[in-house]
Amino acid sequence: MKENFSKYIIIGAGLSGLTSAYKLFGQGVSNFTVLESRDRIGGRIVTQDGIDFGATWFQTHHEAVIELLNELGIEKYHQYNKGKSVLVYSTMAPEHYFENDPNTPSAYRIKGNSQALIHALAKPVLDKIQTNTNVLSISETEEGVRVETDRGLFYGEKVIVTIPPKIATRISFSPELPVEVGVVMDKTHTWMSNAIKVGLTFKEPFWRNKNFSGMLIGQVGAVTELYDHNDAENSHFALMGFVNEGLRDTSEANRKQRILDYLSKYLGPEVLEYLTYEEKDWSKDKHTSCETIKSIYMSPSYGNPVFDKSYLNGKLRFSGAETSLVHGGYMDGAIISGINAAQKIMG
Ligand SMILES: Cc1cc2nc3c(=O)[nH]c(=O)nc-3n(C[C@H](O)[C@H](O)[C@H](O)COP(=O)(O)OP(=O)(O)OC[C@H]3O[C@@H](n4cnc5c(N)ncnc54)[C@H](O)[C@@H]3O)c2cc1C
Missing domain, CATH: 3.90.660.10 (Polyamine Oxidase; Chain A, domain 2)
Known part of the structure; x- marks a missing residue:
């Protein structure tokens, strides 16, 4: 077996990637790796001095957030x-x-700030998360996928990409993704x-x-x-x-x-x-943004159907808040997409 091989690779340890990891683990799957470019987990959820500098609020209609908090015993x-x-x-x-x-x-x-959700999700899977690992390219191989990072190569059968679509365009895919997918990724404003x-x-x-x-x-x-x-x-x-x-x-x-x-x-x-x-x-913050922040209040549309398909012959799926048709951009969308991606990658 190749070095650095795991059945599934999840790219991004934000809310979506960690939800997938937590759900896979809950289904008895433990052969996976989470690759994260930052030196911390949580992505757009970060708490410092008791202050949420990323996501903070949710409402009664954010049912996936409420359900997950209940499951994790967080108030x-x-x-x-x-x-x-x-x-x-x-x-x-x-x-x-x-x-x-x-x-x-x-x-x-x-309760405990938004980081409480991140820490609870990550707790059972901490040993599977590798931070400071920036993904550069994803290629299809005969047996699965090859993920090139600035910390070496990783191999897996399948990969979930949870990076916001706009900045995932920095990754090179081989074979190339269909042109229309690249166009949608580039147009998807990162909430x-x-x-x-x-x-x-x-x-x-x-x-x-x-x-x-x-x-x-x-x-x-x-x-x-x-x-x-x-x-x-x-x-x-x-x-x-x-x-x-x-x-x-x-x-x-x-x-x-x-x-x-x-x-x-x-x-x-x-x-x-x-x-x-x-x-x-x-x-x-280059892990969230690109250099093209011009307009202030865009009206982004999320959950484009291109994100519901698999690529590289069924070996790659997209996930993340911006890929969700339901409450896209929000924590709720990130959780929904993370649950879906975990289910579909196993299926
Ligand atoms: C200021 C702010 C306020 C917000 N307020 C709210 C709110 O009140 N309520 C709400 O519901 N939502 C809010 N949100 C949105 C919420 O934070 C997101 O919906 C959610 O956290 C997104 O999770 P995600 O996993 O989809 O994406 P992310 O959290 O962006 O995770 C993607 C991960 O991929 C990593 N990554 C990027 N590039 C690479 C690479 N090349 N290789 C490896 N890893 C990579 C990133 O570092 C990141 O950890 C807010 C967001 C911000 C920024």
Whole structure:
């Protein structure tokens, strides 16, 4: 048997790849390898200082997320939204305040942050995941597939590619994929790859103490959306939100200053007493993005039928949030595609 051979190879240790790995393992399959280019698992799910810099929320209709959390024994809780929220719709008009309807439940968050889901999925299969391994090419061989990486060659019978389609175009496939598949991959916007998140931690939840919900909404300022980001136990205090993409190309110091000015204007000078301040611009992360982030709010269409077919004579399948027809782009889509891919590759 060839060195580095496993029956199945999963490329990408994000939510989709880890769901496939977890499901394969649950079906008694243990002969597989997960190859991940980053030095960490989780992909677009990453938590730092108790702040989710990637995926955060889900709703009641995200049934695959809820089912998987239940299966893994992970609790969910509601996004905090009590008290006054701030709406800034013009720089010339005064801000508006509103209260969220207590009868309309807010979105859910994951107890232990979104990373809890990633860690629970990976736990039984950790020894099968190889990080720092960038896949460069995938070729069909007589017996299966050959995957070339910057850490050597890997062989398998079949492969699941969970890399966002847009950046999977960097991989060379042999034989080449049908032209229309390449065209669709290239046109499939990677959901949220243009987002810039900011997160701040505090000694006290000063906004709650002042009867603010922490919600600050408006397209005209340095931060377009901000939310309370305390943990489920209300023992770790944080605010998290999305930075106005107009500030992407300004200097780091200037952006930070403008964000702090904006937040302290509407929530109070206590903002300046933060313990930690962190930003993440996903467009600058080569494991998620490519250099062509131009338009801000695209209307992406996901789950193109080309992703439901197999390639390389049935030896390659695509998976990942953007390949899902149901809730494409979201965690729910990533999980649904991961479950489908695991089932189909075994079938
Ligand atoms: C800022 C932000 C906020 C979000 N908010 C929400 C939210 O609130 N709710 C929600 O439902 N969803 C949200 N999402 C979307 C959610 O994060 C994704 O749907 C989900 O995490 C995608 O999982 P995935 O496995 O399909 O892809 P990814 O997480 O992108 O995983 C793909 C993996 O492939 C790896 N990879 C890339 N290239 C290679 C290569 N050449 N070789 C090997 N490995 C490679 C990557 O490093 C990555 O780990 C958000 C995303 C972002 C970025």
